[in-house]
Amino acid sequence: MRTPTTSRGRAVRDRLVSSAAELFHARGVHGTSVDDVLERAGAGKGQFYRYFDSKEDLVPEVMARQIDQWVDRHAALLGNLSSLDGFRAWCDALVANSSGRNFARWCPIAGLAGELVQADRRGLRHIGAAAFQRMASYLTAGLSAMQQAGELRADADPARLAVMFVACFEGGLLVSVATGDERPLRDSLDAALASLAAQTV
Amino acid sequence: MRTPTTSRGRAVRDRLVSSAAELFHARGVHGTSVDDVLERAGAGKGQFYRYFDSKEDLVPEVMARQIDQWVDRHAALLGNLSSLDGFRAWCDALVANSSGRNFARWCPIAGLAGELVQADRRGLRHIGAAAFQRMASYLTAGLSAMQQAGELRADADPARLAVMFVACFEGGLLVSVATGDERPLRDSLDAALASLAAQTV
Numbered sequence: 321m322r323t324p325t326t327s328r329g330r331a332v333r334d335r336l337v338s339s340a341a342e343l344f345h346a347r348g349v350h351g352t353s354v355d356d357v358l359e360r361a362g363a364g365k366g367q368f369y370r371y372f373d374s375k376e377d378l379v380p381e382v383m384a385r386q387i388d389q390w391v392d393r394h395a396a397l398l399g400n401l402s403s404l405d406g407f408r409a410w411c412d413a414l415v416a417n418s419s420g421r422n423f424a425r426w427c428p429i430a431g432l433a434g435e436l437v438q439a440d441r442r443g444l445r446h447i448g449a450a451a452f453q454r455m456a457s458y459l460t461a462g463l464s465a466m467q468q469a470g471e472l473r474a475d476a477d478p479a480r481l482a483v484m485f486v487a488c489f490e491g492g493l494l495v496s497v498a499t500g501d502e503r504p505l506r507d508s509l510d511a512a513l514a515s516l517a518a519q520t521v
Numbered sequence: 522m523r524t525p526t527t528s529r530g531r532a533v534r535d536r537l538v539s540s541a542a543e544l545f546h547a548r549g550v551h552g553t554s555v556d557d558v559l560e561r562a563g564a565g566k567g568q569f570y571r572y573f574d575s576k577e578d579l580v581p582e583v584m585a586r587q588i589d590q591w592v593d594r595h596a597a598l599l600g601n602l603s604s605l606d607g608f609r610a611w612c613d614a615l616v617a618n619s620s621g622r623n624f625a626r627w628c629p630i631a632g633l634a635g636e637l638v639q640a641d642r643r644g645l646r647h648i649g650a651a652a653f654q655r656m657a658s659y660l661t662a663g664l665s666a667m668q669q670a671g672e673l674r675a676d677a678d679p680a681r682l683a684v685m686f687v688a689c690f691e692g693g694l695l696v697s698v699a700t701g702d703e704r705p706l707r708d709s710l711d712a713a714l715a716s717l718a719a720q721t722v
Contacts, residue, residue, distance in 0.1 A: 345639060350552030426638050430695060434635045437627050437698045438546060448699035483696060484708035491692020491709065494631060495684060497638045498649035507685035508692065511712035518715065 322371050333371045335361040340378040341385055345428045348435050349379060379436070379444055383451050386428045391458065393417075401462025403471065404513075404520055407485075411509040414489060415502055423497040429455065430490040456482035466520070476519040488512040523572050534572045536562045541579040542586055546629045549636050550580060580637070580645055584652050587629045592659065594618075602663025604672065605714075605721055608686075612710040619694060620703040627698045630656065631691040657683035667721070677720040689713040 324330045339360035343352040354375050358368060372378060391398065397410040433448030456479065463478035472478070492508030525531045540561035544553040555576050559569060573579060592599065598611040634649030657680065664679035673679070693709030 347551040348549040348636060348639075350548040426635060428639075431635055431639045433699050434627060434632055434695060435549060437695070438549075438629075438632045445699060449701070452696050452699055452705075480704055480708065483700075483705050484693075484712060487692040487696040487705040487709040488689055488712060489692065490695055491688040491690065492685075494635060494638070494691060495653050495688040498634050498646060498653055499684075500650070503681055504653075504684050504688040507681065507716070508688040508709075508713075511685060511689060511716040512709075514715055514719065515708070515712040 324371065329370075332361075332363055332367050336363055336368060336371065337378060337381045337385055340375075341382045341428070344379075344382055344432055344435075345425075349375070349432070350435070376444065379432075380447050383429065383432055383447050386432065387451055387454050390427075390429060390455065394458075398458040398462075401459055402465040402469070403462075404466075404517060406462060407459075407513060407516060411513060414493075414509065415506050418493060418496060418505060419502040423493075423500050423502075426494055426497045427490060430494070452483065452486050456486045458482075459485050463516075471520055473519050473521055481516060481519070484515065485509075485512045525572065530571075533562075533564055533568050537564055537569060537572065538579060538582045538586055541576075542583045542629070545580075545583055545633055545636075546626075550576070550633070551636070577645065580633075581648050584630065584633055584648050587633065588652055588655055591628075591630060591656065595659075599659040599663075602660055603666040603670070604663075605667075605718060607663060608660075608714060608717060612714060615690060615694075615710065616703055616707050619697060619706060624694075624698040624701050624703075627695055628691060631695070653684065653687050657687045659683075660686050664717075672721055674720050674722055682717060682720070685716065686710075686713045 324333050336357060340352065340357045343356055343360060347356075352375070354365075354368060357375070357378070358365060394410070394413070397406075397413050400406045401410060429451050433451055436444045436448045459482035460479045463472060463476075463481055466472040467474065467476060467478060488508040488511060489505075492505035495504035496502055525534050537558060541553065541558045544557055544561060548557075553576065555566075555569060558564075558576070558579070559566060595611070595614070598607075598614050601607045602611060630652050634652055637645045637649045660683035661680045664673060664677075664682055667673040668675065668677060668679060689709040689712060690706075693706035696705035696709075697703055
């Protein structure tokens with residue numbers, strides 16, 4: 321992967337990544353070819369290989385972009401996770417956002433991670449792991465603040481609790497999107513909230 | 522979809538479905554062509570179109586087979602879910618089975634459902650919904666028995682609790698497979714167990 325030195329180059333590279341993001345989400349990495357990406361981006365092979373060696377080179381870029389967008393969408397609530405009420409509000413927002421879109425799609429981060437773990441494409445599984453860790457890190461920050469403020473028990477593990485929230489969110493959302501019913505997401509997040517509440521002081 | 526009338530025909534059809542199951546798991550539905558399935562099954566186009574109209578015709582067959590295998594693997598424990606201890610034993614087994622295989626793969630049912638919801642391939646999303654409902658139905662049976670025995674509160678909803686378990690299992694397993702760490706699966710199942718315990722009498 322190489323970085324463009326001109327603004328025009330940056331625009332082309334950016335278009336290649338955003339086109340790949342859409343295609344990976346709709347068809348999977350395996351179902352997308354470099355030619356598909358070029359066609360959607362309106363770019364040529366020469367432009368692609370100036371910045372990337374292969375389709376697989378696009379995967380970490382696409383994942384980073386999906387996480388950035390997720391963080392941007394949740395910024396206000398993610399910055400307010402230093403109390404149990406903050407976590408409750410965040411969970412309410414997750415349910416409201418997803419059902420408001422009629423569960424139109426599963427989380428693109430988990431969807432891509434799911435494909436990577438399934439086929440373990442050229443050892444890309446670690447990209448899924450890093451993505452979940454990065455999502456969790458925003459929750460860990462809030463939980464650590466709760467612990468320092470004496471609101472979370474000293475023997476609780478903020479990073480571990482954070483990952484449990486991500487797992488319950490992703491599983492609940494998958495089943496909610498498949499069924500078009502908000503209850504699986506609501507209930508799996510409530511289970512995570514109850515686990516957290518049991519460790520508050 | 523047509524049913525073969527001879528044992529040879531049944532064997533060919535069966536081989537087509539099992540080949541498609543392996544390929545869908547490794548590459549996704551979008552990343553698999555009818556030719557790929559024929560090559561793996563050692564079958565010809567004429568044989569395929571005798572039983573199926575399209576690749577999409579294989580999807581419900583593959584899903585049904587993945588669920589049958591899941592139920593077969595868990596039969597002993599799924600038949601013993603009529604108490605909180607039975608649920609605890611089942612969750613322990615889920616963690617032990619998955620980590621014993623070094624989290625080699627995500628659940629093929631959820632993997633396929635994830636692809637179907639993401640692309641909503643020709644309206645195949647409902648196949649994912651039905652699959653999760655069928656997994657949940659085995660848990661619902663145990664929870665209803667608990668309720669009739671007075672061990673689960675009368676106002677608890679067995680079917681809803683069952684779907685929550687499936688959601689927590691699938692999300693926890695996805696993150697555990699990605700990270701190679703059993704704690705996300707353990708913790709999301711523990712959250713589900715605590716929700717269940719809170720509704721027992």
